[in-house]
Every structure is written in C-alpha cells, then in structure tokens.
Amino acid sequence: xxxxxxxxxxxxxxxxxxxxxxxxxxxxxxxxxxxxxxxxxxxxxxxxxxxxxxxxxxxxxxxxxxxxxxxxxxxxxxxxxxxxxxxxxxxxxxxxxxxxxxxxxxxxxxxxxxxxxxxxxxxxxxxxxxxxxxxxxxxxxxxxxxxxxxxxxxxxxxxxxxxxxxxxxxxxxxxxxxxxxxxxxxxxxxxxxxxxxxxxxxxxxxxxxxxxxxxxxxxxxxxxxxxxxxxxxxxxxxxxxxxxxxxxxx
Amino acid sequence: xxxxxxxxxxxxxxxxxxxxxxxxxxxxxxxxxxxxxxxxxxxxxxxxxxxxxxxxxxxxxxxxxxxxxxxxxxxxxxxxxxxxxxxxxxxxxxxxxxxxxxxxxxxxxxxxxxxxxxxxxxxxxxxxxxxxxxxxxxxxxxxxxxxxxxxxxxxxxxxxxxxxxxxxxxxxxxxxxxxxxxxxxxxxxxxxxxxxxxxxxxxxxxxxxxxxxxxxxxxxxxxxxxxxxxxxxxxxxxxxxxxxxxxxxxxxxxxxxxxxxxxxxxxxxxxxxxxxxxxxxxxxxxxxxxxxxxxxxxxxxxxxxxxxxxxxxxxxxxxxxxxxxxxx
Numbered sequence: 001x002x003x004x005x006x007x008x009x010x011x012x013x014x015x016x017x018x019x020x021x022x023x024x025x026x027x028x029x030x031x032x033x034x035x036x037x038x039x040x041x042x043x044x045x046x047x048x049x050x051x052x053x054x055x056x057x058x059x060x061x062x063x064x065x066x067x068x069x070x071x072x073x074x075x076x077x078x079x080x081x082x083x084x085x086x087x088x089x090x091x092x093x094x095x096x097x098x099x100x101x102x103x104x105x106x107x108x109x110x111x112x113x114x115x116x117x118x119x120x121x122x123x124x125x126x127x128x129x130x131x132x133x134x135x136x137x138x139x140x141x142x143x144x145x146x147x148x149x150x151x152x153x154x155x156x157x158x159x160x161x162x163x164x165x166x167x168x169x170x171x172x173x174x175x176x177x178x179x180x181x182x183x184x185x186x187x188x189x190x191x192x193x194x195x196x197x198x199x200x201x202x203x204x205x206x207x208x209x210x211x212x213x214x215x216x217x218x219x220x221x222x223x224x225x226x227x228x229x230x231x232x233x234x235x236x237x238x239x240x241x242x243x244x245x246x247x248x249x250x
Numbered sequence: 251x252x253x254x255x256x257x258x259x260x261x262x263x264x265x266x267x268x269x270x271x272x273x274x275x276x277x278x279x280x281x282x283x284x285x286x287x288x289x290x291x292x293x294x295x296x297x298x299x300x301x302x303x304x305x306x307x308x309x310x311x312x313x314x315x316x317x318x319x320x321x322x323x324x325x326x327x328x329x330x331x332x333x334x335x336x337x338x339x340x341x342x343x344x345x346x347x348x349x350x351x352x353x354x355x356x357x358x359x360x361x362x363x364x365x366x367x368x369x370x371x372x373x374x375x376x377x378x379x380x381x382x383x384x385x386x387x388x389x390x391x392x393x394x395x396x397x398x399x400x401x402x403x404x405x406x407x408x409x410x411x412x413x414x415x416x417x418x419x420x421x422x423x424x425x426x427x428x429x430x431x432x433x434x435x436x437x438x439x440x441x442x443x444x445x446x447x448x449x450x451x452x453x454x455x456x457x458x459x460x461x462x463x464x465x466x467x468x469x470x471x472x473x474x475x476x477x478x479x480x481x482x483x484x485x486x487x488x489x490x491x492x493x494x495x496x497x498x499x500x501x502x503x504x505x506x507x508x509x510x511x512x513x514x515x516x517x518x519x520x521x522x523x524x525x526x527x528x529x530x531x532x533x534x535x536x537x538x539x540x541x542x543x544x545x546x547x548x549x550x551x552x553x554x555x556x557x558x559x560x561x562x563x564x565x566x567x568x569x570x571x572x573x574x575x576x577x578x
Contacts, residue, residue: 021324027339028313028320029551031559033347036316040340044333051329066328090562147565154561234324241327241385248443250327250385250435 001182002060004175005116007078008185009060011173011223012107013053014079017069018231019100020046021238022087031090038136042097045129052126056118070242074225074232081222082165084231091154092162094144098137099166099199105130106194115183138202145206152207159208167218170195261300263477269294281482286412289355300483301411302356303372309349310367310374314548315395316342318378322388334431338392341424348420352413368553370540377460379542386439386446386453393432394457394499398464400425401495402486410482433502440506447507454503455511462512462529463537465492471531496524 023043030036054065062068082100087093108130111123144151170192179185196213203210221227241250266274273292280287287293316339323339326332350360366372377395382388400422407418439450466472466488478484486494497517503510514527537545 024323024336027323027336027343028316029555029558031555031562033313033343033350035559035562036343037340037347040336040343044336044340047329047333047336051333069329070327089558144562144565147568148561150561151565151568237324240325241322244327245443245445248446249438250331250442250446 001178004178004182005119005184006057006060006062007173007175008179009053009057009119011078011080013050013057014077015050015083015100015104015169016046016053017050018077018079018234019083019096020044020048020050021234022083022085022093023097025087026093035090039093042101042133042136045133049126049129052122056122059118066242067246070239071246072235074227074235076225077227077231077235078223078225079231080165080168080171081219081228082162082168084222084228084234085165086230088158089154091144091151092158094137094140095155095158095162096166097133098141098202099162100169101130101133101137102198102202103166103169103191103195105134106198107191110186110191113183114185119184141202141208142205145203145208155206156208160211163211163216164219167192167216168220168222171218171220171223173223261296261473261475261478263296265296266294266477278480281410281480285410286415287410288412296477297481297483298356300478301414302353302358304483305349305353305356305411305414306358306363306366307373307375309346309353309363310372311378312342312346312349314367314374314378314552315391316346317548317551318380318382318544319388319391322382322385325385326388327385331435335388335392338428338431341428345417345421345424348417349414352411352417355413364552364556368549368556370549373538375464376534376538376542377457377464378548379537379545380457380460381544383456384449384453386449387457389432389435389439389450390453390457391432392428393436394461394503395464396425396428396432397499398461398491398495400429401491401498402465405485405491408482409485436506440508451508454508458511459529459533462492462526463531463534465489465495467531467534468528493524496526500524 020043023039023046026039027036027043030039050069051065054062054068057068058064063071082096085092085096105127108123108127111119112127114120114123141155145155146152170188172188173179176187180187200210274294277287277292277294277297287297319335319342320339323332323335326335350363353363354360363372367374382391403418403422403425407415407422409415409418436450439446469487469489472488475484496515500510500515500517512527514525517524536542540546
C-alpha cells in the first residue's frame with residue numbers, strides 16, 4: 001500500500017512545487033504591485049504545501065525534501081504538464097491558476113476524508129489556504145473576463161490554450177482502483193467531474209465560453225514522467241546553487 | 251530594504267519668500283515641537299516637493315531592489331531559503347505599495363511616479379545598478395544592504411511627515427526579520443565549505459564600494475540641506491549614517507572571518523569615527539546619472555513589466571466592470 005500512497009503524494013507535491021516555482025517568477029514583474037504580492041503569497045503557500053507533502057514521503061522512507069525536490073531529474077517528476085509551462089503573459093498565468101487551483105481545491109476537499117490519516121490532516125490545512133487562491137482566481141477571472149474587448153479575448157485565447165493541458169491534471173494513476181478501494185483518494189474521475197461543474201459555474205459569470213468538454217484532446221504524460229521541454233530547464237535553474245555542493249548546508 | 255542613499259541635490263529656497271510668513275512660522279514651530287504634519291495640513295510647497303521626491307525615490311528603490319534579489323528566488327538552495335527569500339522579496343514589493351500610498355497623500359499618483367521612474371526623471375537607490383552574480387551577492391544584499399537601509403529608515407521614521415513615518419515604522423519591523431535572514435545566510439556561507447566562504451568574500455569585495463556609496467556623498471561635498479534638516483525631512487547627515495553602519499557591521503563582518511577590501515578602514519578611537527579610503531564619488535555620480543552596469547537593464551525590465559500589464563490596468567478601469575462578489 002505504501003507504493004500506492006507514495007505515487008499519490010509525489011504527484012500532488014510535484015504539482016505544488018512546480019507551480020509554486022512558476023508563481024514566484026512573477027515577483028517584480030506583475031501588472032500591478034498587488035498582483036506581484038498575490039502571486040508571491042500563492043507561491044509561498046504552494047512551495048510550503050509541497051514541503052509538507054515531501055515530509056510525509058520522507059516519513060514513508062523517501063529521501064529528505066531538499067533531496068527529492070532539488071536533485072531529481074525531470075523524468076522522475078510526476079507533476080501535470082500544465083504546471084510546468086512557462087508563465088507567458090499574465091492572462092495565461094491567471095487562467096492556469098484558475099483551472100489548476102480549482103482542481104486542487106476540490107482535490108484537497110476530497111483528501112480531507114482520506115483513510116491515510118497524515119494526508120487527511122494535512123489536507124484540512126491546505127484546503128483552508130487554497131480557499132484564498134480560489135477567491136483570488138475567481139475574482140480576477142470574473143473581472144477580466146467581462147471587462148474590455150482586449151481582456152476578454154486574451155483570456156479566451158489562454159483558456160483555449162490551457163484546457164487541453166488542464167485535462168492532464170486528471171491523468172489516472174496506475175493505482176487508481178486501489179486508491180479508491182482503500183478510501184485513500186476518491187479518484188481522478190470524480191475530481192474531474194466536480195471540477196468541470198465548478199469551472200462552468202464561474203465561466204458562466206463572464207463573457208468567456210468553454211468548448212464542449214468532449215472536444216478537448218487532453219495532453220497527458222506528466223504523471224508518468226513524460227514532460228514538455230520546459231521542465232528540465234526549470235529544474236536546472238532551481239537546483240543551480242544547491243548542486244554546487246549538495247552536501248553543503250546553505 | 252531598500253531605502254537610503256537618497257540623493258538630495260542642491261535645493262532652491264527662493265519659493266519660501268512666496269509662502270505666507272505666519273503659516274510658515276506656525277508650521278516650523280509645530281515641527282520643532284515634534285508634531286507630525288498630516289496630508290491635509292498646511293505645508294510649504296518646497297516641503298511637499300522634497301517629501302514627494304524622497305518617498306518616491308524610496309518606493310522606486312523597493313521595486314527596483316526586488317529585481318537583483320528576485321532573480322535568486324528561483325535558484326535559492328533548499329526549501330528553507332526558497333521560502334524565506336520569496337517572503338522577503340514580497341515584503342519589499344509590499345513596502346513599495348505602502349510608500350507609493352504615502353507619497354500619493356501629497357498629490358502625485360502612483361502611475362505618474364512609475365512613469366517618472368521609467369523615463370529616468372526620478373531616481374532610486376544607486377546600489378541596485380550593480381549586478382548580483384551569485385547566491386552570495388543575494389546574501390550580501392539581504393544582510394548588509396538591508397542593514398544600511400535600516401540605519402537610514404530608523405532615522406527617517408523620526409521625521410515630520412506622519413504618513414511616511416507610519417509606513418516606515420511598519421517597514422522597519424519587517425526589515426529586522428530580513429536582517430536576521432540575511433545574517434543567517436551569511437553565517438552558513440562563513441561556516442561552510444571553502445567554496446562557500448570564497449563565494450561570500452568575492453561578493454563582499456564586489457559590493458563594498460557601492461555599499462560605501464549607499465549613504466550618499468560625503469558631507470563635505472554634499473549639497474546644503476539645512477532647511478530640510480530643520481523641517482525633519484532629512485534626519486541625519488550622510489557621513490553620520492555611514493559611520494553608524496560601519497560601527498554596527500564592520501565588527502560583525504570581521505567576526506565571521508571575512509576581510510573588507512579597504513586597507514585604510516579602521517576606527518579612530520580618539521574621535522569614535524571610522525576612517526576609510528575616500529569612496530570614488532565620480533563613479534557614484536556616473537552611475538546615478540545612468541552609466542552603471544545595470545541601469546539600462548533595471549529600467550528596461552520595469553518598462554516591459556509596465557507595458558505588459560497595461561491591458562490589465564485598462565480592464566480594471568473599464569466602466570462596464572462593476573464589482574463582482576467573489577464566488578468562493
């Protein structure tokens with residue numbers, strides 16, 4: 001059962017670390033100071049959440065958090081590809097944040113009932129933090145998604161670009177049946193259905209439109225370690241100083 | 251960070267002759283009694299102008315200062331440093347937000363201030379025109395540039411303009427954590443491997459000259475600013491602040507076993523003042539006037555960020571755009 005839990009923890013932790021890292025790249029470059037600050041807060045939450053998840057993994061016998069985060073090669077990361085894509089313009093970062101965090105918020109809601117106690121306890125805390133991420137995403141999507149011609153069209157283009165990758169969030173684990181049967185996690189299918197309903201409800205308040213769900217071709221592979229060209233350079237940058245001497249204390 | 255090194259150019263006091271002499275003397279008496287001046291209070295035009303300039307420069311220093319350190323967020327070694335540096339640089343951007351708001355109480359909008367930054371009309375702390383080559387440079391900034399800024403900001407927090415003083419009180423409280431964080435990073439480099447030690451020594455060698463420039467030109471060559479001192483706009487002389495910084499931090503640097511690249515640096519026990527090689531003020535002037543290693547890059551980054559964010563700000567101003575209650 002350990003392998004099943006580890007696989008789940010790794011993919012969630014990797015998602016949080018990689019998107020947290022991307023969010024932190026907005027520091028100093030936001031469209032408003034207030035957005036610099038908001039993206040930095042979310043980055044800190046996400047990187048902190050990944051740390052807490054890697055700590056659980058460490059208790060299950062995996063390497064310490066710094067080692068797993070800073071020393072693994074891209075093909076050993078299980079984050080979905082959506083999280084590793086470059087920030088692009090603010091519209092893409094915002095749309096990604098909205099699509100991904102909506103899924104995370106529901107995922108951690110489900111995990112609050114996990115039969116794996118350490119994860120259930122952590123999920124309570126993380127779910128509380130993600131509430132603010134959702135508040136932020138929905139406020140901006142609704143504002144910019146119904147403001148000017150330019151803001152609406154930018155968000156629409158980014159939404160169309162990001163949706164195939166967003167479907168990759170729900171790429172199933174090889175242990176999907178065990179996770180559900182053991183009550184560890186309710187499964188990607190259930191998560192995806194709840195997510196689609198929630199996304200529809202927010203988009204309904206804007207001038208944006210969603211394509212038919214079944215017309216979207218999901219971009220998969222991230223959960224199996226098959227990534228885009230963007231992940232390895234991100235990891236190289238992240239570990240640049242750490243690798244000068246991995247045995248040193250910094 | 252990142253205030254400090256405000257450049258006070260020579261000021262013309264001619265406009266004072268046009269001020270109402272009774273109001274002016276009441277204003278000066280209030281300041282002399284230690285009262286704070288608030289946004290709606292009467293104030294001479296010169297006071298308003300100098301304060302806008304000083305607070306604006308300070309705000310610009312915060313957002314420009316976020317750039318050299320910000321580039322190390324994505325490279326910080328390990329979770330502990332990554333999380334702390336993100337929070338630290340976020341604080342600095344938050345300081346800019348506070349300071350722009352304080353300056354806005356004097357009648358200049360944030361948009362106008364940022365425009366003047368990008369056009370080169372208004373300045374920011376000169377030290378950020380130098381590059382942060384390695385992790386150790388980022389540690390130098392977090393520890394010692396922030397330390398310098400605290401010396402400056404603690405003095406300014408006793409100034410006469412209420413909104414600026416209140417912003418500085420909050421800023422100084424946060425800065426004290428930055429200082430601890432920076433010092434902690436440097437202790438780890440100092441007590442680490444030979445490679446780590448030499449990384450910091452090299453950073454120190456690079457940053458020492460701009461650090462000596464940080465508090466502004468020597469008093470003997472500085473513009474006369476008596477009226478600004480009387481009005482409690484400028485609170486301490488450049489040399490006094492430099493001396494205070496040296497007094498507090500040179501012993502700490504030496505304690506960690508590093509050397510400071512100035513053979514003449516020593517404390518004169520008779521005067522209680524530090525003696526040092528005369529900083530290269532020609533370089534200071536050259537860099538502050540635009541010809542430093544990173545001036546163009548820093549302003550270009552800011553300009554691009556402003557341009558890329560323009561559509562977002564336009565959308566927020568859209569008349570269609572009414573407040574929407576958040577869903578969650």
